[in-house]
Amino acid sequence: MKDLQTKYNEKKMSPEDAIKFLSPGDAVVYPIAPGEPKLLHDALCQYEGLDDNKLYRTLTNVPTYDLPKDKLKQISIFLGGDRQLMNDGVVELLPNHFGDTVDLIKMREEEIVLMFNASPMDEKGYFSLGLANAYVGGLLDSASKIIIEVNENCPYTYGENHHVHIDDVTALIESSEPLPTIPEPVIDEKSEAIGKIIADLAPDGATLQIGYGSVPSAVMNNLTTKKRLGFHTEMLPDKVIDLYNSGSLDNTQKETYVGKTVTTFAMGTPKLYEWLHKNEDIYFVPVNQSNSIREIAKEGNLYTINATIQVDLLGQCNSEKLPNKYYSSTGGQSDFGKGVRMAENGVGIIALNSTAANDTVSTIVPSLYAGAAVTTSKNDVDYIVTEYGAARLKGKTINERVEALINIAHPRFRDELRQEAIKLKYLAAETDELEETEELVLA
Numbered sequence: 001m002k003d004l005q006t007k008y009n010e011k012k013m014s015p016e017d018a019i020k021f022l023s024p025g026d027a028v029v030y031p032i033a034p035g036e037p038k039l040l041h042d043a044l045c046q047y048e049g050l051d052d053n054k055l056y057r058t059l060t061n062v063p064t065y066d067l068p069k070d071k072l073k074q075i076s077i078f079l080g081g082d083r084q085l086m087n088d089g090v091v092e093l094l095p096n097h098f099g100d101t102v103d104l105i106k107m108r109e110e111e112i113v114l115m116f117n118a119s120p121m122d123e124k125g126y127f128s129l130g131l132a133n134a135y136v137g138g139l140l141d142s143a144s145k146i147i148i149e150v151n152e153n154c155p156y157t158y159g160e161n162h163h164v165h166i167d168d169v170t171a172l173i174e175s176s177e178p179l180p181t182i183p184e185p186v187i188d189e190k191s192e193a194i195g196k197i198i199a200d201l202a203p204d205g206a207t208l209q210i211g212y213g214s215v216p217s218a219v220m221n222n223l224t225t226k227k228r229l230g231f232h233t234e235m236l237p238d239k240v241i242d243l244y245n246s247g248s249l250d251n252t253q254k255e256t257y258v259g260k261t262v263t264t265f266a267m268g269t270p271k272l273y274e275w276l277h278k279n280e281d282i283y284f285v286p287v288n289q290s291n292s293i294r295e296i297a298k299e300g301n302l303y304t305i306n307a308t309i310q311v312d313l314l315g316q317c318n319s320e321k322l323p324n325k326y327y328s329s330t331g332g333q334s335d336f337g338k339g340v341r342m343a344e345n346g347v348g349i350i351a352l353n354s355t356a357a358n359d360t361v362s363t364i365v366p367s368l369y370a371g372a373a374v375t376t377s378k379n380d381v382d383y384i385v386t387e388y389g390a391a392r393l394k395g396k397t398i399n400e401r402v403e404a405l406i407n408i409a410h411p412r413f414r415d416e417l418r419q420e421a422i423k424l425k426y427l428a429a430e431t432d433e434l435e436e437t438e439e440l441v442l443a
Helices: 004-011 015-019 038-046 083-087 098-108 134-139 189-201 214-221 240-246 270-276 293-297 333-342 398-408 411-423 431-442
Strands: 027-032 053-058 072-078 112-118 126-128 145-151 163-165 171-175 207-209 261-263 282-284 302-307 310-312 347-351 383-386 389-392
Touching: 004 171, 015 038, 015 145, 015 171, 027 098, 027 134, 038 112, 038 145, 038 171, 072 098, 098 134, 112 134, 189 214, 189 347, 189 383, 189 389, 214 240, 214 302, 240 270, 293 333, 302 333, 333 347, 383 398, 389 398, 398 411
Parallel strands: 027 053, 027 112, 053 072, 112 145, 145 171, 207 302, 261 282, 302 347, 347 383
Antiparallel strands: 126 163, 383 389
């Protein structure tokens, strides 16, 4: 019987040779950004044998090439570095709930080739998926080929469906490429105010879904005095280290994965990656588990925190499209929005600054602009939070919602919003306004 190192050496090759295992019609699947295999990607996009192949990726960090679709159709699950080429028609966006992506890829493709960054092999012959499980972990058993980029900088991490054995690897290459990083966000005055409001809503013992950004960072800064917090999230950012070190995050009150911080991917600074290396308290699971509505709903004291671009007076949230271009996608917002609604004591929070474009535009609007995507429906929305306060929309009538949202809008736009709400028949006109209107009609 061959020893593990012999098997490893036999499967080690150049990126150009590894790509030759790709057959016409195969669908290549990359993990979310920190798991993308840069050297394999460069070889793939230069491969002259491409024929009716597809490439799936999420929040991509590697270069996006303008290739003929009959050679390589590039499909984005959540826009990142491919945003402009999607708007130019080169890349296609697949609408999805993030938690459904395993099933969506299986539904669309028969031959799936997984390519991803992996940690160096352990003494038992296993490679970890490192920073990104997501849908790759859910596809390990159904992939026809697994080609890995063994990156010496990739942390060895733990989880479910989070490791692949050398026997199951088709080919491997070695890499010392730097892992993609994102800096810790700068917390401005508005984000600080929003963060404090949200943190005040979360009690001791809450399980949190929270991610990256200035508002999430501000929230976590204000949670270090809380006790017995837990994490069940999709993205793990740097700020989790502060919560962990403060003793606030111990995961003891969770209903699932007790004692573990659960995530499906992590992205941040090198400090985060060093902290994750062989940290058994962090547990990576496939996205069809982390973002499963059924699993989410098991966490009775779940508090979910997400961001949006604009909210209309019904409470509908557009979190993915700007007026002139598609910007991102649904991600896990809808998964957690529905799951938290089913949780026994769940509280769903969507945050945004009250204005955009240097305070010239209100983000609370009478109606979403034409062509906007509804990411969170009016029936799933719970709290909306701006720097002016928290409006709980759940259980409120349309009239009550409008009043609550106007109260947390920027003061400059409140009168205008009220007038538009009257035009939309969401609010009744004031008596003097009715009399003025009647006089104009009679005249």
